[in-house]
Amino acid sequence: MNNTTVRHFLTLTDLSTEEFKRIIGRATELRAMHHRGEIYEPLKNKVLAMIFEKSSTRTRVSFEAGMAQFGGHAIFLSPRDTQLGRGEPIEDSARVLSRMADCLMVRTFEHEKAETLARYSSVPVINGLTDDVHPCQLLADMQTWYELRGDISGKTVTWVGDGNNMCHSYMHAAKMLGFKLNIACPEGFDPQQRFIDETADSIEIIRDAKAACEGSDLIVTDVWASMGQEEEQKIREKAFRNYQVTGELMALANDDALFMHCLPAHRGEEVSAEVIDGKQSVVWDEAENRLHAQKALLEFLLVQ
Ligand code: CP
Numbered sequence: 001m002n003n004t005t006v007r008h009f010l011t012l013t014d015l016s017t018e019e020f021k022r023i024i025g026r027a028t029e030l031r032a033m034h035h036r037g038e039i040y041e042p043l044k045n046k047v048l049a050m051i052f053e054k055s056s057t058r059t060r061v062s063f064e065a066g067m068a069q070f071g072g073h074a075i076f077l078s079p080r081d082t083q084l085g086r087g088e089p090i091e092d093s094a095r096v097l098s099r100m101a102d103c104l105m106v107r108t109f110e111h112e113k114a115e116t117l118a119r120y121s122s123v124p125v126i127n128g129l130t131d132d133v134h135p136c137q138l139l140a141d142m143q144t145w146y147e148l149r150g151d152i153s154g155k156t157v158t159w160v161g162d163g164n165n166m167c168h169s170y171m172h173a174a175k176m177l178g179f180k181l182n183i184a185c186p187e188g189f190d191p192q193q194r195f196i197d198e199t200a201d202s203i204e205i206i207r208d209a210k211a212a213c214e215g216s217d218l219i220v221t222d223v224w225a226s227m228g229q230e231e232e233q234k235i236r237e238k239a240f241r242n243y244q245v246t247g248e249l250m251a252l253a254n255d256d257a258l259f260m261h262c263l264p265a266h267r268g269e270e271v272s273a274e275v276i277d278g279k280q281s282v283v284w285d286e287a288e289n290r291l292h293a294q295k296a297l298l299e300f301l302l303v304q
């Protein structure tokens, strides 16, 4: 077991509210610096080792690009071509990788695996998505909101769709940043009970998507079948058929409401093309902000 003073980022609640806000504010500064072409290399010679047990476009590229821009380096590791895929214990991998790299990132299935990696790592571990939560995405989503609309406390956000990893991280953000989260999901696809218990005062489950969207400031959705649930696709298409974010749903929200989606998206399933490609959608800023938010997170964890 290793250094217990090392900070990890496995869920949003590993941060205080003040730290969460500081990171997203810093992300906006880093975005401006990047757009000005300013060179800023606080992680020169530092290495990030990234374990991906699930597919990724945004998470991989944003961490790799972020490390390169910061003067450091990122290593992509997949179970297909590392000993992790041949059964080397996660505890041993953590001890070895953290003797060589300055930070670890993991995208995996069971959240407990990320926790084990952190327990045995002597350097910070970042959660790049587990079955339970996707905290890096929330840094980018909240950065995007603050940049476009300012403070989010007192606002109403509506989650439409599956009570999945993204939904759980939205629940954490609601509690930490003081917004109300309506969750419109069909019966049988609720968020996990422990997340409901943790955030009960900040959330409300509303079965009717139309009622949930009324008066909302932000509408968010995600795929109906997450990575690892591919064989449930058909059942889920049926269960979620009344939970597509359409122009009709957006019209029930406030006039200046925004639409977010962590991507990848399926037009015609969880969201209509007119919404995701429409004026209220901020999905491209949201995706770009993965880069800036994670650079702010790396700086927070690695630069004293
Ligand atoms: N939103 C997100 O995490 O995208 P990737 O799966 O492409 O990393």
Ligand code: NVA
Pocket (backbone or CB within 6 Å): 129, 134, 164, 165, 166, 222, 223, 225, 226, 227, 262, 263, 264
């Ligand atoms: N809920 C989705 C998010 C992808 C970024 C999944 O876990 O596949």
